[in-house]
Amino acid sequence: MKGIKFDFTNMFYPNIEKGIKYEEINEYKDKIEKIVSEILEEEPGFLKLPKNTKYLDKILDIQEWVQSFESFVVLGIGGSALGNIALQTTLNPLNYNYRNDRKTPKIFIVDNVDPDFVASVLDQIDPHTTLFNVISKSGTTAEAMSNYLIARGILESYGLDPKKHIVFTTDPENGILRKIAQEEGIETLEIPPEVGGRFSVLTPVGLLSALAGGIDIIDLLNGAKTMLEKVSNKNIYENPAALNALLHFLYYKKGYNISVMMPYSNKLLLLADWYRQLWAESLGKKYDINGEVVNVGQTPVKALGATDQHSQVQLYNEGPDDKIITFIKLEKFERDIKIPKIHEEYSALSYLGGKTLSELLNTELFGTEYALTEHGKPNMKVIFPEINAFNVGQFFFAYEFQTAIMGKLLEIDAYDQPGVELGKKVTYALMGREGYEEFSKEVKQKVEK
Ligand code: PA5
Numbered sequence: 001m002k003g004i005k006f007d008f009t010n011m012f013y014p015n016i017e018k019g020i021k022y023e024e025i026n027e028y029k030d031k032i033e034k035i036v037s038e039i040l041e042e043e044p045g046f047l048k049l050p051k052n053t054k055y056l057d058k059i060l061d062i063q064e065w066v067q068s069f070e071s072f073v074v075l076g077i078g079g080s081a082l083g084n085i086a087l088q089t090t091l092n093p094l095n096y097n098y099r100n101d102r103k104t105p106k107i108f109i110v111d112n113v114d115p116d117f118v119a120s121v122l123d124q125i126d127p128h129t130t131l132f133n134v135i136s137k138s139g140t141t142a143e144a145m146s147n148y149l150i151a152r153g154i155l156e157s158y159g160l161d162p163k164k165h166i167v168f169t170t171d172p173e174n175g176i177l178r179k180i181a182q183e184e185g186i187e188t189l190e191i192p193p194e195v196g197g198r199f200s201v202l203t204p205v206g207l208l209s210a211l212a213g214g215i216d217i218i219d220l221l222n223g224a225k226t227m228l229e230k231v232s233n234k235n236i237y238e239n240p241a242a243l244n245a246l247l248h249f250l251y252y253k254k255g256y257n258i259s260v261m262m263p264y265s266n267k268l269l270l271l272a273d274w275y276r277q278l279w280a281e282s283l284g285k286k287y288d289i290n291g292e293v294v295n296v297g298q299t300p301v302k303a304l305g306a307t308d309q310h311s312q313v314q315l316y317n318e319g320p321d322d323k324i325i326t327f328i329k330l331e332k333f334e335r336d337i338k339i340p341k342i343h344e345e346y347s348a349l350s351y352l353g354g355k356t357l358s359e360l361l362n363t364e365l366f367g368t369e370y371a372l373t374e375h376g377k378p379n380m381k382v383i384f385p386e387i388n389a390f391n392v393g394q395f396f397f398a399y400e401f402q403t404a405i406m407g408k409l410l411e412i413d414a415y416d417q418p419g420v421e422l423g424k425k426v427t428y429a430l431m432g433r434e435g436y437e438e439f440s441k442e443v444k445q446k447v448e449k
Pocket residue numbers: 077078079080135136137138139140141144196197198199281417
């Protein structure tokens with residue numbers, strides 16, 4: 001069948017003490033069936049996206065305008081940037097911005113307020129030929145807002161009309177960006193209110209910059225749509241998102257607190273960054289049970305094959321039994337390089353001559369998988385037959401659904417993030433935001449003590 005595949009073989013260890021056995025999965029069959037039904041019935045915002053063409057139509061309406069610029073700069077952070085980054089690095093050439101054959105704008109995604117980073121992007125653009133896409137669902141995030149002010153300041157200093165160089169992506173009704181848009185007539189795309197930041201890659205949040213960069217967003221949504229059908233299956237053995245969630249949950253209960261995602265492909269690497277946020281922010285929660293505080297969550301870690309074989313894999317093989325490794329395997333690379341037959345007189349080099357780099361990389365993946373399995377460490381694979389928008393759409397959707405299932409298994413709300421509020425409040429207070437004067441005093445007093 002077309003699309004990505006999941007291989008769970010090495011997650012099952014009937015012969016090691018903590019290894020998951022099929023009987024344990026079978027015990028959860030009914031529960032999983034109920035959870036999948038509940039999710040389909042509740043229809044959390046992200047679930048509606050693959051079938052909803054409302055947002056797509058609006059984006060396609062402005063395609064020509066968006067692609068008429070030399071540079072397209074996203075200003076956003078967290079869920080308002082990570083999907084965009086993953087889409088560009090995965091589906092466009094790694095050196096996309098620097099290619100002479102590029103037919104669509106250069107894409108920059110500014111997801112931090114590190115002045116060296118921001119300045120380095122500003123150095124590379126000409127404001128006259130740049131479109132800034134300010135993405136913020138809340139319209140209050142300090143990082144996105146300060147970068148918006150900087151971009152706007154630059155446009156104004158050149159005497160450029162902000163309406164011709166800015167597009168907002170924000171809530172349909174609320175927030176300061178919406179207000180400014182209404183007052184000034186700035187082009188604005190909607191983020192569906194019921195879709196949280198980290199679940200929003202398939203909304204205008206991720207789709208506009210993808211389209212700007214020439215990515216086939218229709219295929220991306222088609223991939224998500226086919227995955228929606230697949231993960232709607234209530235039979236755990238036919239639903240990869242459900243089986244993956246349950247395996248992660250059962251191992252988590254046995255002390256496997258870390259979930260490593262390790263693509264053996266530089267182009268697929270930043271899917272793991274997107275996954276890190278999804279898994280961490282959705283599932284790392286605390287709640288009260290009869291007055292007792294319970295903290296849950298599995299720490300997602302990103303690694304790159306083969307690079308991190310020389311950095312992390314010693315730990316994965318011989319370190320504590322606290323990690324599940326998910327490899328991402330690419331079967332067909334877009335390009336390949338043959339290793340020349342040079343120095344055939346040396347056996348340490350001659351075995352490489354005549355082989356391809358993709359052959360070497362995937363053999364290394366097999367070696368790491370084999371070694372982990374021999375060491376009794378659970379590992380699995382997501383297999384991309386090739387990199388295309390359809391397969392990436394499938395990947396995003398499978399992991400979003402898996403996160404929703406895991407949230408239910410952990411009995412937490414996967415869609416909120418109360419734990420990030422305090423840090424944001426302190427920033428507002430110390431940067432002098434109106435309404436935070438008392439809180440600012442409280443923080444300063446505490447620190448001075
Ligand atoms: O997943 C989330 O909700 C967060 O990571 C947000 O995306 C992030 O904080 C940015 O928020 P906003 O889009 O409101 O600026």
